[in-house]
Amino acid sequence: MTGLPLRQLLMSLGEPLVELQAAPAGLDVPVRHVAILDPEDPPTAAPGELVLAIGARGRAALPALRAAGRARAAAVAVKLDGPGQADALREAATEAGVALLSVRRETRWEHLDSLARTLLSGSDGPDGPEPGGAATGDLFSLAQTVAVLTGGIVSIEDTSSRVLAYSRTSETDEVDDLRRLSILGRQGPEPYLAKLREWGVFSHLRGSEGAIEIAAHPELGIRRRLAIAIRSGAQPLGTIWVQEGSRPLTDTAEQALVGAARVAAGQLVRRRRELSADTRLTQTLLTGLLEGSTGPQSLATHLGLDVRRAATVLAYAPAATDGRDAELSRDEVIGLISVHTAARHRGALLAPVDSRVYVLLPELPPGVPPGTLRDWTQETVDAARDHLSIPLRAAIGPTVPGLADVPASRAQADRILDAMGRGGVVPDVAALQDVQAEVLVSEVLALLQDRPELRDPRLTALSAYDGRHHTRLAESVLAYLDALGEVRTAADALHIHPNTLRYRVRRAEQLTGLDLAQPQQRLLAMLQLRLPD
Numbered sequence: 001m002t003g004l005p006l007r008q009l010l011m012s013l014g015e016p017l018v019e020l021q022a023a024p025a026g027l028d029v030p031v032r033h034v035a036i037l038d039p040e041d042p043p044t045a046a047p048g049e050l051v052l053a054i055g056a057r058g059r060a061a062l063p064a065l066r067a068a069g070r071a072r073a074a075a076v077a078v079k080l081d082g083p084g085q086a087d088a089l090r091e092a093a094t095e096a097g098v099a100l101l102s103v104r105r106e107t108r109w110e111h112l113d114s115l116a117r118t119l120l121s122g123s124d125g126p127d128g129p130e131p132g133g134a135a136t137g138d139l140f141s142l143a144q145t146v147a148v149l150t151g152g153i154v155s156i157e158d159t160s161s162r163v164l165a166y167s168r169t170s171e172t173d174e175v176d177d178l179r180r181l182s183i184l185g186r187q188g189p190e191p192y193l194a195k196l197r198e199w200g201v202f203s204h205l206r207g208s209e210g211a212i213e214i215a216a217h218p219e220l221g222i223r224r225r226l227a228i229a230i231r232s233g234a235q236p237l238g239t240i241w242v243q244e245g246s247r248p249l250t251d252t253a254e255q256a257l258v259g260a261a262r263v264a265a266g267q268l269v270r271r272r273r274e275l276s277a278d279t280r281l282t283q284t285l286l287t288g289l290l291e292g293s294t295g296p297q298s299l300a301t302h303l304g305l306d307v308r309r310a311a312t313v314l315a316y317a318p319a320a321t322d323g324r325d326a327e328l329s330r331d332e333v334i335g336l337i338s339v340h341t342a343a344r345h346r347g348a349l350l351a352p353v354d355s356r357v358y359v360l361l362p363e364l365p366p367g368v369p370p371g372t373l374r375d376w377t378q379e380t381v382d383a384a385r386d387h388l389s390i391p392l393r394a395a396i397g398p399t400v401p402g403l404a405d406v407p408a409s410r411a412q413a414d415r416i417l418d419a420m421g422r423g424g425v426v427p428d429v430a431a432l433q434d435v436q437a438e439v440l441v442s443e444v445l446a447l448l449q450d451r452p453e454l455r456d457p458r459l460t461a462l463s464a465y466d467g468r469h470h471t472r473l474a475e476s477v478l479a480y481l482d483a484l485g486e487v488r489t490a491a492d493a494l495h496i497h498p499n500t501l502r503y504r505v506r507r508a509e510q511l512t513g514l515d516l517a518q519p520q521q522r523l524l525a526m527l528q529l530r531l532p533d
Helices: 006-013 058-070 084-096 109-121 139-150 177-185 190-198 201-207 253-268 272-291 296-303 326-344 370-388 403-421 436-450 457-469 473-482 487-494 498-512 519-528
Strands: 018-022 033-037 049-053 075-079 099-103 153-158 163-166 212-214 225-232 235-243 310-318 349-353 356-364 392-396 429-431
Touching: 006 109, 006 272, 018 084, 018 272, 033 109, 049 058, 049 109, 058 075, 058 084, 084 099, 139 153, 139 163, 139 235, 139 253, 139 326, 139 370, 190 201, 201 212, 201 225, 225 253, 235 253, 253 326, 272 296, 272 349, 272 356, 272 403, 296 403, 310 326, 310 370, 310 403, 326 349, 326 356, 326 370, 356 403, 370 392, 370 429, 392 403, 403 429, 403 436, 436 519, 457 473, 457 498, 457 519, 473 487, 473 498, 473 519, 487 498
Parallel strands: 033 049, 049 075, 075 099, 392 429
Antiparallel strands: 018 099, 153 163, 153 235, 212 225, 225 235, 310 356, 310 392, 349 356
């Protein structure tokens, strides 16, 4: 038996059951058998085995990992009691040269065993069993995203003009006959298709990488349209159509279609099961790389990337949206970011992690100007504001020399977003060199927030006094210090008389014993008085 590549097994089992923790020998290692290792048995394995270490939770699985490495097994699957155990097991797996899979706590071992054996028994070779089903589920979300970005009415069709997905329409949308008949019949009506062929639309689509325009024909009930071919290399996969409604299409409609066609190609090029499994595996490897828990080689091997080419991480943080479904808003933002990014970088990878969305731009060409990355990011932020009414904050990580340094780029982007979240950074798009001082001050404030023992108790007492007596002494001292002792400037900022400010500063010094003539005390006051109440 030739076996099933570990990659294919992971894609078929999927993230709901197992997660990849380490793959030191890559993802093309063949899995030939499944073996159950009982905790009472001595740790043994055989070449090519997937070892299910039943009952050996956490560090108790270390002997199984070492035995599997000595025997050249393919992988070991374990259950973890907590996140802290993963580091030791990943280190042991890397040292042993064997892949490590973590199994979801709620997964029954017999279920995983049965699934894995079924997949292996159905393997016809290195490519594994043939999955089935068309990948059209996410096309409806894509169509809706394109409708938002273009201001039009969208449908996505295959090469036979069968409608695969379409955007929602409202009562005010002016839908033309071609759109209406296509949706009702699930296919473009032949008389209209004949006209499109007569006008050379399909031949133009076959020969064009960009969007083309089809003029309005009121006598035929056809409004103005943009269309773009969906293709994988030279292979045509379908077409995206955007009908102009009651409003003109947006100025960036053609650019949005370029990105949407690339996103749609990724959804149509594989069958549903293969696509969804491959996406889950890519997300797992990408998230692991961003977090530094998975090395760059696994993702590079999976996607055919060059680990030595430059890369950058962009990070987006949506602000809270009042009165809107949070999950729906998140999906809309992710869809918008994916389309905009794909339009600018063909190989861009997107990973939602908690409340943030990260974009990895791998294999950047040499000498990409920082301003170019800023412009791309700003376009996305502006589009989210204009089309979704969702404010986005965005941070640009540094361009690093290879995939191994991607965690450092992500960490720096996170530092900027953290500072933005604390109110310390004004722009909605920033790189570290733009806001170095603001980020560092924000991090010092975070340290003071978390470590009360580092604060001056006199300043703490001053804030407490304001709270009890409804005074504004702390605020006045901070304004005075921010104005470098210029009383009139500080008073104007607080909308009070200069003598009132002088009184408040003297009163604060009397109550606390502070001496604002001392540089160290002024510095500490400027920091600590910035802490939230």
